[in-house]
Amino acid sequence: MLRRWITALVIAVVLAVPLTASAHEVSDITLTFPQDVAVTSFVDDWLDRRSGGRRHEGNDLMAPKMTEVYAAADGVVIKVSESARAGRYLILEHADGWETYYIHLNDDSPGSDDGEAPWALTLAPGLRVGSEVTAGQLIGYVGDSGNAEGGSPHTHFELHYQGLPLNPHDHLVSAWERAVAALLDVPPPVVNGFYMV
Template sequence: MFRIATAVAMLAAVLVAPQSPAHAAELPAPAVDGIYPMVFPVGGDNHYTNTFGAPRSGGRTHAGTDIMADKMLPVVAAASGTIGWVSSTCCALEIEHDDGWSSMYIHLNNDTPGTDDGLGNGIMPGLERGVHVEAGQIIGWVGDSGNAEWTSPHLHFELHTPDGTAISSYEHLLEARGAAEGRDVAAYVDAGSRFHRPTVLAGVPDRFYFGIPEDVPLMGDWDCDGTKTPAMYRPSNGFVYLTNANEFGVADAEFFYGIPGDIPLAGDWNGDGCDSFAVYRPSEGTVYARNALGTGFADFSFTFGVPGDQPFAGDFNGDGIDSVGMYRLRNGLVYYRNALTSGPADKQFFFGAPGDEIVAGDWDGDGDDTVAVYRPSNGYLVVNMENNTGPTEYSLWVGTFETVVASTGS
């Protein structure tokens, strides 16, 4: 189960949901120097100029900003609100923001990738008039639908004031924040020994190699700079090597921790803002944690969980200190403690399906970690925003990998 290869592909876990999460990521306070606070609506490499008011055919003038980007890059909601209009012919929609403003998203994809057959989806399934979406939530994909069929793929984005007046969105886009800022992202692992790190959602990634197959990948903030970077753990002998950069290079630190058969965990065990290592020893049901990076004895240990369950770490109560949870693969039981001590679980619930891989992260930027599962059987990431048994809140197809880890949005 823990034989894991080393290529990681990161996507922001700000995914689509028919239901909206209770803890939505907060946008900045409204209107600083006249700038409307919003999330940039395209995830990935793009370029745009100020063409608001430019003449168009039929005596029209351009009412928005054309954000040029590759077809099938994700389009996200610029602000939280309710879908007020969806084109009956595909592929455009309007979001009525919670604060009275609104935004339009036009020329969304309507083709199977790489073709012009009109058979693909332009709007994320489940999104229709009256559905509430959160800022940064995926609503569709860049395309060339409508009267843009013979142009380069782009998103036509419009921003409207509460009285319905279209204004130039150019200056506001320049100040917009990326959808992943303040949130964790999920990292997917395949067998290529290559890390793929998009800065926002599914854009063109930075690619680099680190580690070798069969070592276990983790992500952590090893140098306390606020960004998680890769580490690898060798289950056969407890060898750890890590880097402080998301780029190709040699390890910045190497040491041994644990014994053969231990399962590695990464987290901030003392609230100092720096991640370090722990191991879970299935033969004992014991966690051995260390607050420094290096070979040495554990700073503390405690028993928790049932051997055979899959351990994971997260800050489940938002106190700045990570603790340990367990996931039962056969039935989806999740349970965790908020303290790094022996004792009963503080919370338990059912989530996922047999064979899922679990990870915890702060997917919505509210300071609390919740769980997500990667489902190898169909390539979906499924996110639980409340750590409760209940309907899935977010899901997104991401592809075929072996496991999932969490990283920092940037």
């Protein structure tokens, strides 16, 4: 009797574990690289030290001023704003509690560093809070606004999940690799019915 009872208990636990695990499964997101890979460079600078004891909660995507910035995934614009530190920035909300931040967007008039450009030189035409975007869609332009002023132009890119920033580096590297593969996606020559690879 006891043995049968223990067997039933073991079976119940074995059956319950996968159910518990799936209930706590974490969502993931696949990103489209948010800038032209041919002109963008980045390293894993997540949590690098910054002034005032702050830590760097994103990765910097270095690129020339006015390089196009693309939506990293399908989503909705939930914020367009400006602050002393971030400069001009945009936040997209995606499915399942994911968000991406695009910070230090351009605020300079062409050929200047005046910080007085119209927002038409910051955001893609017609983009505003509530706009729906698809992955890879133009959303804005690289700049050096906010505390990036005087440094090299870049997009400070953040990836948030359920309200907390995560290191976006692995997601960005995967996106980078897919973008480069797509650039190089020339079908291999077919010889005698076989692909030569």
